Amino acid sequence: MSIIFQEEKGLLTLHTKHSTYQMAVDRFGVLRHLYYGRRADGTEFYYPYTEYDISFSAVPPRTETEGFFSFDTCPQEYTTCGVGDYRPASIGVVNPDGSFCADFRYVSHRVLPGKYAIPGMPASHAAEGEAETLEIVLRDEVTDLSVVLRYGVFFENDVIARSAEIVNGSKGKTVLTRAFSMCLDFPYGKWDLLHFHGRHCLERQAERMPLGYTKQVLSSGRGHTSHHENNFCILCDENASEDHGECYGFMLVYSGNFKTEIERTQLNAVRIVSGINDDNFRWTLESGESFHTPEVLLSFSGGGLTALSHQYHEMIRSHICRGKFAKARRPVLINNWEATMFDFTTDKVIEIARQGAELGCELFVLDDGWFGARDSDHAGLGDWFVNERKMPGGLMPLIEAVQSFGMKFGIWIEPEMINEDSDLFRKHPDWALAVPGREPVRGRHQLVLDMTRKDVRDYLFDCFSALIANHPISYIKWDMNRCIAEVFSAELPPERQGEVFHRFTLGFYDLIGRLTESFPDVLFEGCSGGGGRYDAGAMYYTPQIWLSDDTDAIERVKIQYGSSFGYPVSTMGAHVSVAPNQQTGKNTPLHTRGIVAMSGTFGYEMDLNLLSEEEKEEVRQQIRTFKEHYWLIQDGLYYRLTDVVHNTAYAAWMFAAKDGSEALVNLVVTHVRPNYVPMHVRLKGLIPEAKYREEVEGTEGRVYTGAALMYGGYTFPALWADYPSCQVHFTRID
Numbered sequence: 001m002s003i004i005f006q007e008e009k010g011l012l013t014l015h016t017k018h019s020t021y022q023m024a025v026d027r028f029g030v031l032r033h034l035y036y037g038r039r040a041d042g043t044e045f046y047y048p049y050t051e052y053d054i055s056f057s058a059v060p061p062r063t064e065t066e067g068f069f070s071f072d073t074c075p076q077e078y079t080t081c082g083v084g085d086y087r088p089a090s091i092g093v094v095n096p097d098g099s100f101c102a103d104f105r106y107v108s109h110r111v112l113p114g115k116y117a118i119p120g121m122p123a124s125h126a127a128e129g130e131a132e133t134l135e136i137v138l139r140d141e142v143t144d145l146s147v148v149l150r151y152g153v154f155f156e157n158d159v160i161a162r163s164a165e166i167v168n169g170s171k172g173k174t175v176l177t178r179a180f181s182m183c184l185d186f187p188y189g190k191w192d193l194l195h196f197h198g199r200h201c202l203e204r205q206a207e208r209m210p211l212g213y214t215k216q217v218l219s220s221g222r223g224h225t226s227h228h229e230n231n232f233c234i235l236c237d238e239n240a241s242e243d244h245g246e247c248y249g250f251m252l253v254y255s256g257n258f259k260t261e262i263e264r265t266q267l268n269a270v271r272i273v274s275g276i277n278d279d280n281f282r283w284t285l286e287s288g289e290s291f292h293t294p295e296v297l298l299s300f301s302g303g304g305l306t307a308l309s310h311q312y313h314e315m316i317r318s319h320i321c322r323g324k325f326a327k328a329r330r331p332v333l334i335n336n337w338e339a340t341m342f343d344f345t346t347d348k349v350i351e352i353a354r355q356g357a358e359l360g361c362e363l364f365v366l367d368d369g370w371f372g373a374r375d376s377d378h379a380g381l382g383d384w385f386v387n388e389r390k391m392p393g394g395l396m397p398l399i400e401a402v403q404s405f406g407m408k409f410g411i412w413i414e415p416e417m418i419n420e421d422s423d424l425f426r427k428h429p430d431w432a433l434a435v436p437g438r439e440p441v442r443g444r445h446q447l448v449l450d451m452t453r454k455d456v457r458d459y460l461f462d463c464f465s466a467l468i469a470n471h472p473i474s475y476i477k478w479d480m481n482r483c484i485a486e487v488f489s490a491e492l493p494p495e496r497q498g499e500v501f502h503r504f505t506l507g508f509y510d511l512i513g514r515l516t517e518s519f520p521d522v523l524f525e526g527c528s529g530g531g532g533r534y535d536a537g538a539m540y541y542t543p544q545i546w547l548s549d550d551t552d553a554i555e556r557v558k559i560q561y562g563s564s565f566g567y568p569v570s571t572m573g574a575h576v577s578v579a580p581n582q583q584t585g586k587n588t589p590l591h592t593r594g595i596v597a598m599s600g601t602f603g604y605e606m607d608l609n610l611l612s613e614e615e616k617e618e619v620r621q622q623i624r625t626f627k628e629h630y631w632l633i634q635d636g637l638y639y640r641l642t643d644v645v646h647n648t649a650y651a652a653w654m655f656a657a658k659d660g661s662e663a664l665v666n667l668v669v670t671h672v673r674p675n676y677v678p679m680h681v682r683l684k685g686l687i688p689e690a691k692y693r694e695e696v697e698g699t700e701g702r703v704y705t706g707a708a709l710m711y712g713g714y715t716f717p718a719l720w721a722d723y724p725s726c727q728v729h730f731t732r733i734d
């Protein structure tokens, strides 16, 4: 049993393998948060919260006679609002009478087998026996507004999933101005915040900083998760490192606007709340209606950041990604985008595919430009029929050629967007989000379709199901290439326009959910100008996501490093592209580009015909190496061996088989300096007493014990010139 209720004390305790989460219904019926951290059986955590009078903290009625109580100082599972708690709130309401208050008290709870689901939204899932659910009902007795808190306990994964359902039990209309997924209070405040910020082509840059007394806000208001801030963050002990110290992860399973607020309070405590961004959010609940928040995945590690990452990697692979591709062997692909952009014909891409097949690629992906009048990014989005000028006879001549090379065929789509220069827009101008009387802002010359509308989603479903049903398509790249502005749906009344952002995300989930369920044999890869919608919500539908439009290997090292804190390499779309690189102009050796892309789903995004024979042979070898180590890379344990933020000279990372039988160690020199200083790293995840044979780029080397490699470390050969790299494989031999 991972959920324990001690009735006489009102104590609710959740255990995972290595963590404990505790809450209690107090003498006022308030559901207090007591503890989240290291596993502690048979322990009660009331004591950190002694109650003493804090001036200027409001006191609720009927509590004075029983010692001091204030919501302002009380740790809570889900906060009240408007009744004297001045820290970040998990909810904001406008009641039928216009007041802003909600004071939630415990009503009941129940424990259910299995993992709860959330209607219309992605959420973690579990097979029988893998998870349990705790459901707690809280209610405001004046307004009859309730909150149902749900906790999904994944014992083996050390993850607790949380979500809330807000139910309007009143006779009138209640407006939610904030509906967050969670609140977590810590009794102490010395934490570092690790978050992942960036911009287009530079996503998920890790930044670690101490929490000061100012409120920290991580958010996106762009309509998608964004390139600019990821919806995963970590709070860790100020002394925590990869291998030591306490760390807490917070990962939203959501792909729209989000907000995470973290405040170090007057009491030196820390509160974190997280959920849908409440900027431009207002959701009306009629009497009897309810609102489901997205889910957040909490995980705790008492043994440092690497263990926390491993917990999330396993969680995402086993309980977020779904369908036959979640853990399946994925194809090595060749994509034509950086090779041709919009300028291609069937014959031209056949040659790219042919060369890809010859060198070992397994899937050809036809990127943007195959439909409508799509000769540039000014036109065509919305017209999902083949451009016969570029591709006479449609897609079949290309598909047949690709298949004759022994490859599968995949194709790019961008369902949620529309160009004004398209037949679809000329026919349905009201299908785009726009504010009446206001000329719309554009992004990449395109508008955004109103995904809140069922007729729009049905049209798109029909287009893409016909496309997939009528062609042997094995893979879809689902793109989304602009941020949303002027969110206004022609179908909704003025007072419901604050729902459009979230309804857009629900519309995306509805469409991609229907398509992925209708075509379970198609591998869907997510994309949003690279990594603008790289989140656990999207991973529920697309087990791999194009990580960034930046294919520069040296920049990718940093992007992959930042992404690895929360997400497994099996979700990271990564390709080798040309040098000089199209985004940075850097000249990186093919070898280095290969090593970096191999730490992802792997593929090529270039015209391989333009390579020399020697380079082609190198590509052949890269694909062989990747295939040989496929399971070690995708299923092994991923270790960051250097801190790429502070070590700007070289980056190293490795994969270790879970049984310690082999390991693959990678090094990229990111800044060569004169007068060589040895590049030394300590390996991880090996068996100390086992013996390992070293193999550097196909050449057998020395035998080391695991202890030697982990405690003594490993020194890479001296490397110089522009961005060299090295890959070393270790095999257990005893």
Ligand code: GLA
Binding pocket: 337, 367, 368, 412, 479, 481, 527, 528, 529, 530, 546, 548, 549
């Ligand atoms: C986005 C994607 C790219 C490519 C282009 C096509 O930028 O991230 O990989 O598909 O769109 O327009």
